[in-house]
Amino acid sequence: xxxxxxxxxxxxxxxxxxxxxxxxxxxxxxxxxxxxxxxxxxxxxxxxxxxxxxxxxxxxxxxxxxxxxxxxxxxxxxxxxxxxxxxxxxxxxxxxxxxxxxxxxxxxxxxxxxxxxxxxxxxxxxxxxxxxxxxxxxxxxxxxxxxxxxxxxxxxxxxxxxxxxxxxxxxxxxxxxxxxxxxxxxxxxxxxxxxxxxxxxxxxxxxxxxxxxxxxxxxxxxxxxxxxxxxxxxxxxxxxxxxxxxxxxxxxxxxxxxxxxxxxxxxxxxxxxxxxxxxxxxxxxxxxxxxxxxxxxxxxxxxxxxxxxxxxxxxxxxxxxxxxxx
Amino acid sequence: xxxxxxxxxxxxxxxxxxxxxxxxxxxxxxxxxxxxxxxxxxxxxxxxxxxxxxxxxxxxxxxxxxxxxxxxxxxxxxxxxxxxxxxxxxxxxxxxxxxxxxxxxxxxxxxxxxxxxxxxxxxxxxxxxxxxxxxxxxxxxxxxxxxxxxxxxxxxxxxxxxxxxxxxxxxxxxxxxxxxxxxxxxxxxxxxxxxxxxxxxxxxxxxxxxxxxxxxxxxxxxxxxxxxxxxxxxxxxxxxxxxxxxxxxxxxxxxxxxxxxxxxxxxxxxxxxxxxxxxxxxxxxxxxxxxxxxxx
Numbered sequence: 001x002x003x004x005x006x007x008x009x010x011x012x013x014x015x016x017x018x019x020x021x022x023x024x025x026x027x028x029x030x031x032x033x034x035x036x037x038x039x040x041x042x043x044x045x046x047x048x049x050x051x052x053x054x055x056x057x058x059x060x061x062x063x064x065x066x067x068x069x070x071x072x073x074x075x076x077x078x079x080x081x082x083x084x085x086x087x088x089x090x091x092x093x094x095x096x097x098x099x100x101x102x103x104x105x106x107x108x109x110x111x112x113x114x115x116x117x118x119x120x121x122x123x124x125x126x127x128x129x130x131x132x133x134x135x136x137x138x139x140x141x142x143x144x145x146x147x148x149x150x151x152x153x154x155x156x157x158x159x160x161x162x163x164x165x166x167x168x169x170x171x172x173x174x175x176x177x178x179x180x181x182x183x184x185x186x187x188x189x190x191x192x193x194x195x196x197x198x199x200x201x202x203x204x205x206x207x208x209x210x211x212x213x214x215x216x217x218x219x220x221x222x223x224x225x226x227x228x229x230x231x232x233x234x235x236x237x238x239x240x241x242x243x244x245x246x247x248x249x250x251x252x253x254x255x256x257x258x259x260x261x262x263x264x265x266x267x268x269x270x271x272x273x274x275x276x277x278x279x280x281x282x283x284x285x286x287x288x289x290x291x292x293x294x295x296x297x298x299x300x301x302x303x304x305x306x307x308x309x310x311x312x313x314x315x316x317x318x319x320x321x322x323x324x325x326x
Numbered sequence: 327x328x329x330x331x332x333x334x335x336x337x338x339x340x341x342x343x344x345x346x347x348x349x350x351x352x353x354x355x356x357x358x359x360x361x362x363x364x365x366x367x368x369x370x371x372x373x374x375x376x377x378x379x380x381x382x383x384x385x386x387x388x389x390x391x392x393x394x395x396x397x398x399x400x401x402x403x404x405x406x407x408x409x410x411x412x413x414x415x416x417x418x419x420x421x422x423x424x425x426x427x428x429x430x431x432x433x434x435x436x437x438x439x440x441x442x443x444x445x446x447x448x449x450x451x452x453x454x455x456x457x458x459x460x461x462x463x464x465x466x467x468x469x470x471x472x473x474x475x476x477x478x479x480x481x482x483x484x485x486x487x488x489x490x491x492x493x494x495x496x497x498x499x500x501x502x503x504x505x506x507x508x509x510x511x512x513x514x515x516x517x518x519x520x521x522x523x524x525x526x527x528x529x530x531x532x533x534x535x536x537x538x539x540x541x542x543x544x545x546x547x548x549x550x551x552x553x554x555x556x557x558x559x560x561x562x563x564x565x566x567x568x569x570x571x572x573x574x575x576x577x578x579x580x581x582x583x584x585x586x587x588x589x590x591x592x593x594x595x596x597x598x599x600x601x602x603x604x605x606x607x608x609x610x611x612x613x614x615x616x617x618x619x620x621x622x
């Protein structure tokens with residue numbers, strides 16, 4: 001401020017500046033505090049979630065203990081509950097789903113990164129991604145009304161007549177069972193696994209690919225010797241993330257698995273998973289032990305999916321740029 | 327992380343019989359193409375089934391009327407449409423601001439270790455099965471009380487939060503630091519800089535994340551089954567009571583033995599799928615545009 005400046009200019013500017021400074025003095029820390037609080041909320045929610053689920057299962061845990069995990073009985077009338085058949089159904093349906101979804105996703109990712117003409121690449125990738133956007137209840141609806149009749153009339157009789165000597169394909173065909181559940185889960189896992197696998201494939205340095213070509217490798221040989229070894233952790237991680245999705249899916253599985261408390265070698269027979277048992281029984285559940293047993297199922301499912309998800313992220317993070325994960 | 331190209335010494339068997347190598351190569355290419363074709367075919371078959379079977383049962387009455395009494399013909403899903411709208415709207419009001427603030431925290435304030443920890447928590451949260459989220463909210467808000475629209479919305483908000491927050495974190499990180507420095511150099515306070523410079527620059531990407539979150543939870547069934555499913559058939563705008571929703575309605579109709587209910591289920595699925603896919607496509611185009619702008 002030079003002395004020559006006339007005081008004719010009213011102090012309006014300075015007043016506004018003062019007010020602005022005061023607002024800033026409040027605004028700055030409040031934004032910081034609000035933003036920090038929001039982050040704390042995210043951490044708090046996950047802790048509270050785990051606490052509530054375990055807390056809810058406490059009365060079932062005190063009654064059945066760890067024997068709950070190995071008991072096959074689920075009888076609301078006698079108040080006897082056990083999770084073994086649901087754990088079995090969960091693991092088997094998800095494992096079969098990943099058996100299909102893993103190779104399929106790798107092949108799709110290869111097509112989209114190496115084979116597809118530039119014009120086709122984007123639209124096909126978008127369509128595969130859109131598969132992930134279809135709500136699970138609609139895939140389940142399609143599963144019940146379109147896929148189940150096809151299963152019982154065409155696919156399962158055909159499998160049975162060819163492979164019936166294997167216990168997996170023994171037994172009479174039925175519209176609801178582990179196999180339809182696994183197929184529905186495959187549909188839901190493929191877009192997730194292939195999207196991550198595709199991004200991992202794109203991070204493979206092109207000079208290594210070109211080096212393989214220069215040595216005279218065919219495209220498949222280049223894939224097998226360059227892309228797959230480099231992308232292996234990413235592929236494994238992506239598959240495990242897909243597995244996590246399959247393990248926790250409740251609705252579409254409930255619609256096609258048949259809801260039976262049984263452990264059966266045949267994939268055609270009705271079964272049930274942890275998630276779908278909770279979904280199908282919660283509304284009708286009454287009584288402390290019954291509801292608490294459903295919480296216990298949720299706790300088992302939570303533990304399994306936490307292990308799977310954390311494991312997947314640890315594997316993928318090794319050697320893969322962080323931006324691929326989300 | 328080195329590529330394991332075998333040493334050419336002795337010369338690998340691979341590079342000998344050329345015809346066989348070409349055949350293997352060709353069949354692998356065909357298999358990959360078939361896999362991609364299969365995925366697209368499944369999408370077309372599922373969406374096609376919904377469209378073909380849904381259109382025949384869909385009419386204006388279906389959108390504006392409440393469900394017909396059991397066994398009666400006609401009726402609609404107006405109550406479920408209103409319910410889904412309310413549930414998703416309340417969930418967004420909860421999840422979008424919190425998610426945005428988490429993103430701001432990571433890009434403007436937090437030390438890397440803290441923001442990594444938060445990111446880890448969000449990743450875990452997004453890996454929690456939605457039915458478990460439903461059980462959690464049942465235990466927190468419904469047990470000992472009654473189901474309510476608010477409980478359902480909170481469950482949806484928890485599912486939405488990691489989607490919105492993670493995309494906010496990613497997008498805000500893309501905002502060039504030079505813009506922030508320019509603002510600070512002009513003497514702008516930090517919070518003004520965030521609100522007036524950072525957020526508007528990243529607006530497209532932030533909206534994308536929110537829209538994707540909305541598209542995701544609009545189709546969620548499992549958590550609502552436990553928290554907001556025992557609802558009256560009347561159109562209700564009152565979230566203190568359980569609200570019906572399109573996904574739960576589809577679920578119920580799909581379990582019914584009556585063919586008329588199946589037709590209603592397909593029509594409801596058509597309404598839902600059009601909404602969800604439209605949101606997804608919209609988010610996608612927005613995403614492309616904002617990415618191109620940020621990359622300059």
